[in-house]
Amino acid sequence: MIWNWDYTWQVLPDILRAFGVTLQATLAGFALAAVLGLGWATARMSPWRWLAASATGIVEFVRSTPLLIQLYFLYYVLPDYGIALSPLVTGIIALGLHYSCYTAEVYRAGIEAVPQGQWEAARALNLSTRATWTRIILPQAIRPTLPMLGNYLIAMFKDTPLLAAITVMEMLQTAKLTGAQSFRYLEPLTITGVVFLVVSLLASWTVRHLETRHAIRR
Amino acid sequence: MIEFLQTHLPALVGGLRVTLQLTVGGALLALLLATVAGLARRSPSRWLRWPANVYVEAFRGTSALVQLFWFYFALPFFGLSMPALVTGVLVLGLNSGAYGAEVVRSAIANVPRGQWEAGRALNLGERQILFRVILPQALPMMLPPAGNLLIELLKNTALVSLITLSELTFTAQVQRAATLDTVPLFALTLLIYFLVAQVLAVGMRSVEARIARRRGRA
Numbered sequence: 001m002i003w004n005w006d007y008t009w010q011v012l013p014d015i016l017r018a019f020g021v022t023l024q025a026t027l028a029g030f031a032l033a034a035v036l037g038l039g040w041a042t043a044r045m046s047p048w049r050w051l052a053a054s055a056t057g058i059v060e061f062v063r064s065t066p067l068l069i070q071l072y073f074l075y076y077v078l079p080d081y082g083i084a085l086s087p088l089v090t091g092i093i094a095l096g097l098h099y100s101c102y103t104a105e106v107y108r109a110g111i112e113a114v115p116q117g118q119w120e121a122a123r124a125l126n127l128s129t130r131a132t133w134t135r136i137i138l139p140q141a142i143r144p145t146l147p148m149l150g151n152y153l154i155a156m157f158k159d160t161p162l163l164a165a166i167t168v169m170e171m172l173q174t175a176k177l178t179g180a181q182s183f184r185y186l187e188p189l190t191i192t193g194v195v196f197l198v199v200s201l202l203a204s205w206t207v208r209h210l211e212t213r214h215a216i217r218r
Numbered sequence: 219m220i221e222f223l224q225t226h227l228p229a230l231v232g233g234l235r236v237t238l239q240l241t242v243g244g245a246l247l248a249l250l251l252a253t254v255a256g257l258a259r260r261s262p263s264r265w266l267r268w269p270a271n272v273y274v275e276a277f278r279g280t281s282a283l284v285q286l287f288w289f290y291f292a293l294p295f296f297g298l299s300m301p302a303l304v305t306g307v308l309v310l311g312l313n314s315g316a317y318g319a320e321v322v323r324s325a326i327a328n329v330p331r332g333q334w335e336a337g338r339a340l341n342l343g344e345r346q347i348l349f350r351v352i353l354p355q356a357l358p359m360m361l362p363p364a365g366n367l368l369i370e371l372l373k374n375t376a377l378v379s380l381i382t383l384s385e386l387t388f389t390a391q392v393q394r395a396a397t398l399d400t401v402p403l404f405a406l407t408l409l410i411y412f413l414v415a416q417v418l419a420v421g422m423r424s425v426e427a428r429i430a431r432r433r434g435r436a
Contacts, residue, residue, distance in 0.1 A: 002295055064369055064415035065408045066376035069387055073404045076394070080401075158281040165380055172284055176291070185291035193288055197279040204279075 008187045011178050015191050018174035025092055025170060026157045032096025033156065034149065037103025042133070044108060055104075062101040068162055070094050075166045091163035099156050106148045110141035150207035154200050161192075171195065226393050226403060233389030234410060240306050240375040240385060241414075245368060247311025248318050255315065256322025257348075270319065277316035283377050285309050290381045306378035306385075314371045321363045325356040358429055365422035369415050376411075386410065 043055035062070070071094040078085060085093070114137050122132040164173035175192040179185035251273075258270035277285065286309045293299065300308070329352050337347035379388035390407040394400055 061408075061412055064373070064419075065411045066373040066387065068376040068379070069390070069404060069408055069411070072387075072391070073408070076400045077404070159283075161281045161283040162377070164283070172281070172287065176287065179291060184295075185287075186295040189284065189288045189292045193280045193284050196281050196284055197276065200279045201275065 002186065004184065004187060007182070007184060008191065011175075011188050012191060014178060015171055015174055015188060015195070018169055018171045019195060021088065021168065022157070022160045022170045025088065025095060025160045025163060025168070026153070028092045029095030029099065029160075030153050030156055032092065033099035033103050033152070036096060036100035038107050038138075040100060040104035041107035041111060044104070045111065059101040059104050062098060067094065067098045067159060068165060070098055071162060071166055087163070087166045087168045091160075091166060091168050095156055095159065095163075098159075099152055102152050102155075103149060106145045106152070107141065109148075110145040111137060113144065114140050147207050147211040150203070150210065154203045154207070157203070158196060158200060222399065222402060225397065226399070226406065229389050229393055230386065230407065230410065233384060233386040234414075236303070236383065236385040237372075237375050237387075238414075239303070240310060240378055240383075241368075241372050243307035244310030244314060244371050244375070247307060248314035248367070248371065251311060251315025252318025252322050255319035256326070259319060259323050260326060273312075274316045274319045277313050278320070282309070282313045282374050283380065285313060286377055286381060302378065302381050302383040305381060306375070306383055310371055310374055310378070313374065314367055317367055317370075318364065321360050321367065322356075325359040326352060328359055329355045354433075358426070358433060361422065361426045361429065365419060365426075368418050368422060372411070372415055372418060 040055050040059050044052050044059070046052045046055070071091065074090050074094050075087065078090065118136055118140065119132065122136045127136065160170055161172035163170050164176065167173070169177075171192045175188035176185070178188045255270040255273055258266040259274065261267050261270075286305065289300075289309050290302065290305045333351055333355065334347060337351045342350070375385060376387040378385055379391065382388070384392070386407060390403055394403050397403070
């Protein structure tokens with residue numbers, strides 16, 4: 001038999017512990033992406049042309065280049081400017097930045113779906129720009145985008161193994177190092193794959209559930 | 219500036235060639251798998267439906283990098299080891315193919331039911347209905363998401379650098395280690411990816427336009 005169960009039980013605790021790091025990177029990265037994405041989306045709709053154009057350009061550029069190089073870029077370049085961050089924090093920033101350019105599109109679609117009349121009504125009630133955004137538009141715009149944001153959360157979770165490239169000890173890096181020590185990659189890498197599969201299946205099931213519930217309530 | 223380009227550009231172009239090989243090879247494999255799995259998921263036979271479901275869920279539910287490592291480091295335990303380029307094309311194709319299968323399946327599902335019924339009323343065979351009536355209408359719906367997947371595939375080729383294939387990202391890393399021109403080098407590499415992505419996007423849009431025109435005429 002190729003599969004070794006004794007070895008499996010031996011490496012399982014280490015990998016599950018590393019899952020904590022994976023989860024941490026996912027949640028922190030997503031919090032950053034959620035906030036920053038809203039910034040990009042509103043900047044793109046700004047009446048100042050240059051601001052809208054540069055936000056559009058940045059979002060387009062980041063979206064069409066590989067996360068891995070962005071990760072290397074931050075990892076090697078930030079210290080040159082005297083910003084010394086741990087690999088995990090660097091990774092979280094890169095993930096957050098990359099995915100903010102995806103969430104920006106989601107928010108933009110959400111904002112555009114708010115009926116024009118809502119803007120006009122806010123203006124008729126003499127609300128300030130700020131109040132129009134925070135009280136009228138965003139509460140209506142963000143709610144329908146939740147399932148899409150959930151999908152990007154899952155996508156980001158599946159991109160966390162890239163942090164292995166900048167030495168973060170998340171699941172894949174742990175699995176790889178454990179495998180290298182004993183020259184047995186099969187079990188640790190398979191366990192890692194199974195953990196990813198189970199978590200993302202559960203998560204997508206939850207998102208789908210959320211989606212149908214939202215559809216019914218509307 | 220000129221000196222910088224003279225030092226780095228030839229190597230980067232060499233890396234780009236491998237990146238393009240990965241992209242094209244992966245895309246062709248993905249196209250095949252997406253079509254087969256997308257159709258199989260709608261099949262009335264559970265012997266076709268089940269394997270397709272397992273394939274799509276497994277590859278969409280786990281991380282592309284984990285899949286790559288698994289095929290490169292764990293598969294040899296089953297006596298199957300492949301060169302990095304072959305592994306890269308295979309995993310990129312399997313990964314994008316799983317996402318593509320969903321695109322194919324949902325586009326077919328979005329063709330109105332009446333089209334099937336009309337085909338049956340005209341006494342066409344099931345296969346004839348699928349290939350002559352349904353797919354020509356589903357194809358235009360598949361193209362925009364397929365274009366996005368193609369760009370995601372291009373971005374994912376950077377992952378193959380982590381199994382030591384000297385594509386663009388790997389080459390950039392090697393050049394960086396040799397010269398420490400970190401910022402301009404990574405900026406140039408990102409720019410190359412961005413330009414390739416733009417070319418792919420423009421190409422896909424022209425295919426979309428051509429198909430829309432042809433459909434209008436028919």
